[in-house]
Amino acid sequence: MRHLLSIADLNRADALSILDTAVELARISDAPVKKLPTLRGKTIVNLFFEDSTRTRISFEAAAKRLSADVINFSAKGSSVSKGESLKDTAQTLQAMGADAVIIRHSASGAAQWLADSHWIGGSVINAGDGTHEHPTQALLDAFTIRKHLGSTSGDLKGLHIAIVGDILHSRVARSNVLLLSLLGAEVTLVAPPTLLPMGVQTWPVKVSYDFDSVLPHVDAVMMLRVQQERMQDLFFPTAREYSHFFGLNRDRLSLMKKSSIIMHPGPMNRGLEITAECADSARSVIVEQVANGVSVRMAVLYLLLAGAQQEQGGLLA
Numbered sequence: 001m002r003h004l005l006s007i008a009d010l011n012r013a014d015a016l017s018i019l020d021t022a023v024e025l026a027r028i029s030d031a032p033v034k035k036l037p038t039l040r041g042k043t044i045v046n047l048f049f050e051d052s053t054r055t056r057i058s059f060e061a062a063a064k065r066l067s068a069d070v071i072n073f074s075a076k077g078s079s080v081s082k083g084e085s086l087k088d089t090a091q092t093l094q095a096m097g098a099d100a101v102i103i104r105h106s107a108s109g110a111a112q113w114l115a116d117s118h119w120i121g122g123s124v125i126n127a128g129d130g131t132h133e134h135p136t137q138a139l140l141d142a143f144t145i146r147k148h149l150g151s152t153s154g155d156l157k158g159l160h161i162a163i164v165g166d167i168l169h170s171r172v173a174r175s176n177v178l179l180l181s182l183l184g185a186e187v188t189l190v191a192p193p194t195l196l197p198m199g200v201q202t203w204p205v206k207v208s209y210d211f212d213s214v215l216p217h218v219d220a221v222m223m224l225r226v227q228q229e230r231m232q233d234l235f236f237p238t239a240r241e242y243s244h245f246f247g248l249n250r251d252r253l254s255l256m257k258k259s260s261i262i263m264h265p266g267p268m269n270r271g272l273e274i275t276a277e278c279a280d281s282a283r284s285v286i287v288e289q290v291a292n293g294v295s296v297r298m299a300v301l302y303l304l305l306a307g308a309q310q311e312q313g314g315l316l317a
């Protein structure tokens with residue numbers, strides 16, 4: 001495989017190989033010198049048309065720890081704001097010899113479009129396309145769950161994960177549903193009916209509108225940001241009512257299993273989908289998710305770029 005566009009492109013062995021490689025590479029992040037020469041001489045472009053803090057920085061740190069050169073492109077302040085098309089931007093990047101392009105875009109399908117176009121010769125990695133997918137986020141979430149609750153080498157069989165909140169607008173939820181079920185976990189979506197996508201009945205999940213009844217049974221609760229920037233309509237009456245039914249708070253924390261963990265991809269709306277107390281509680285692994293993101297992205301870059309270079313037909317080749 002040359003690109004990482006969707007979790008749907010991975011089979012179980014591919015997914016486990018990324019997670020296992022990330023375990024190996026995480027050791028580098030703990031070493032005093034956080035660098036491997038593997039991608040020396042490679043150019044990686046971060047092409048971000050939507051705002052991002054952690055994902056962009058995380059990819060940048062991952063690429064640098066593998067000794068690649070990184071070019072950061074953000075649409076704001078670039079020729080895109082003068083009306084340049086994605087095609088022209090892509091051709092410019094190609095002319096600069098990009099070996100990989102990491103793209104975030106508000107249009108679902110943008111990463112696929114870039115990969116299918118012949119404007120880019122290298123690998124394309126989807127860092128979030130509209131409401132469609134965010135595969136490296138799901139991989140870092142699975143890595144985090146496995147680290148806390150699974151066996152270090154195995155899959156996620158026997159675990160039950162709740163994904164809670166604005167499923168409708170969430171690419172994180174879509175990628176996670178695919179990956180968690182691929183790895184054998186049971187997934188329950190918890191949301192108001194207005195924030196569930198059409199066709200959710202065909203997804204490999206259970207659906208509940210009753211957060212309290214789900215909480216005692218889950219091993220991890222993954223809270224989602226309410227994506228106000230993607231909401232043109234009113235999806236719930238008031239923020240207060242949303243928090244009352246679907247927010248994680250102290251009372252709900254007490255319903256959870258002692259061994260269970262709290263996750264959130266960030267950025268959080270503290271006080272809306274999660275209280276500060278829960279976000280900062282001992283059970284929260286939210287900050288660790290960010291650290292794990294670097295190891296997982298190193299693994300993806302390594303398998304896509306170094307694997308091809310060595311022509312060993314690496315696991316993603």
Ligand code: NCD
Binds near residue numbers: 267
């Ligand atoms: C997510 C995203 O951008 O899709 N954030 C992230 O990548 N850390 C989730 C979100 O924006 O709510």
